[in-house]
Amino acid sequence: MSARDSLLDAYQALLLDEGERAATLDAVAARAGVSKGGLLYHFRSKEALAAGLIDRLDELVAADRDQMRDAPDGPSRYYVRNSVWSDSPVDRTLVAVAQLAQESHPPAREAIARARDRWLLLILEEVGDEATAHAILLIGDGLYFDAALTGGFTTSVEDAEALVGVVDRLIASVAAPAVDAPVVDAPAVDSPGP
Amino acid sequence: MSARDSLLDAYQALLLDEGERAATLDAVAARAGVSKGGLLYHFRSKEALAAGLIDRLDELVAADRDQMRDAPDGPSRYYVRNSVWSDSPVDRTLVAVAQLAQESHPPAREAIARARDRWLLLILEEVGDEATAHAILLIGDGLYFDAALTGGFTTSVEDAEALVGVVDRLIASVAAPAVDAPVVDAPAVDSPGP
DNA sequence: TAAACTAGACCGTCCAGACGGTACAGTTCA
DNA sequence: TGAACTGTACCGTCTGGACGGTCTAGTTTA
Known part of the structure; x- marks a missing residue:
């Protein structure tokens, strides 16, 4: 290397x-x-080091966005599943840049904002409802917050799948909002990639 | 003062x-x-200053927990509504301590964990389903993450109400889950000790 | 041999904390 | 009653160490 x-x-x-x-x-x-x-x-300089890390984040997020768009069971489920800490390159760089952003580092804040915008757009395309998309985005944010505070691994893979289940219900309830409204079929959920 | x-x-x-x-x-x-x-x-010492702030957080969170428990439309809605940045004393102290926690400050991390545990317990009592409670908790975390990164006011009061609406749907879908899964009684959760 | 790269001593600045004061409101006691 | 004393609240200076960044002298690689 x-x-x-x-x-x-x-x-x-x-x-x-x-x-x-x-x-x-x-x-x-x-x-x-x-x-x-x-x-x-x-x-x-130290600033150049930070800029280098931010560039790396932009690249990783761009690649991840493509994966998210093409995810077999849709961007939202992909997003939630991949927001739990898994020590992947994107995870590590994202949380590292978030640490930087905490210290009033404008470029870091902008990089995080860019990433969030991209995710929100894809989620919104899928679910069609702004509040729901926002809620899903926030669940991911919350998972990153967790990882940033605790150092990760607070939420297990099983927890993640349970959360994906919650997202399923959330998406279903956009189409069928009332309690006794006709139940729409949950979208077919293929097993995710490796 | x-x-x-x-x-x-x-x-x-x-x-x-x-x-x-x-x-x-x-x-x-x-x-x-x-x-x-x-x-x-x-x-x-600087450490004593941090400890003072953490004590303040514990007091504010304890008081807020009582309010959350007695909220007219339930703890979950209260929680989500109050997780958006409103510059309140709890907000300010919580996010300040979160900043501390980012710098590997164990007492700060523990204080945040205590607060989250309290909230999760109340939410779980209300919604009866672990994954759903976790998702609601994460939405709040996400809102604090936002506030910590951007300095607050990213999410408006109207956004907050829209999110409360999403939580409504989430809770409703616990009672009437999609698809045709057998509905299991929500476990009775007694109120915990002091 | 020239460019790419590494090493580490060095400098000015900033920070946490220590320390020796000052001011003043009680309290004691002769 | 008033001088001596005590405790609380605060101030300003100093110091040792750590940090970001510079500089120069060297080593590797093409």
Whole structure:
């Protein structure tokens, strides 16, 4: 792996494990097994390091968005299932950038906002109702919040599937709002990808 | 107001407005209109300042829990409505402590976990279904996440009411689930001890 | 051999916390 | 009653350490 990538990984890991304050240049360099001078060769400043991480997030989110769009059981279910902490590259980078955003870092905040906008759009396309789409987006946000606070793994895979079930009911109730309204068939749910 | 309280207010405000890093002892003292020595008279260390804020959170959450329990339209609706940013004392303290929790601050993390446990219990009592209760809790988490990242006011009061509507549908669909699954009685959940 | 990369000493700044004061409102007691 | 004393509340300065960033001297690779 390139030194640049290991530096980004190290920065990310420090943000996740110990927070923004602990992610000093010295600590990042040490964790990446590089000298401080080496770090500063690749990233001229701490700000450049942050920008590098944000670029990585944009790339990962763009790729994920394509997957989400083409998900067999629809974007919403894909989104909720993938918002639980699974230590995937997107997860790690997203939560790391969220840590940055907490410290009033405008570019980080904008990157998170961009990602959320993309997700919301796809969810809204699927469910057709704004409030419902918002609620689903918030469930995902909540899962990320959890991961950011606790370091992840608060919500198990089974919990995730139960949540997907709740989303099913939520989507069904858009079409059939009243309690005693005719029940619409729940959409066929294929088993998700690997 | 006591100097102690203004110091806690100042600390909180700095955490909210500029993040943990900006909340230095000097900055807190200056914002409270007190000298650094004065601050350290009331709080012997930065850690003691954090502990003071966490105590405040515990008190505010305990009071809010009582209100939530007695809410006319039920705990869940109360919870979602009050999770949108309204700049209330609980909101401010909760999000401030969440900022602290991001920096791997165990007592802050525990305080947030305590609050969430209390809320989840009340919601579960009302809706009777674990996954549904979890989803409602996460919607609230998502709203706080939003507030923590953006500084609040992303979600309007009308949005909040729309979300309450979604929660209505969610709760209704527990009693009358989609498809033809057998309806299981919601487990009777006794109110817990103090 | 030139460019890409690494190393680590060094500098100025900022921060948490320690410390030695000041002011003043009681309380004690001669 | 008034001088001595005590406790609370606050102030301003100082220091040691950590941090971001610079600089220069070296090493590897193409």
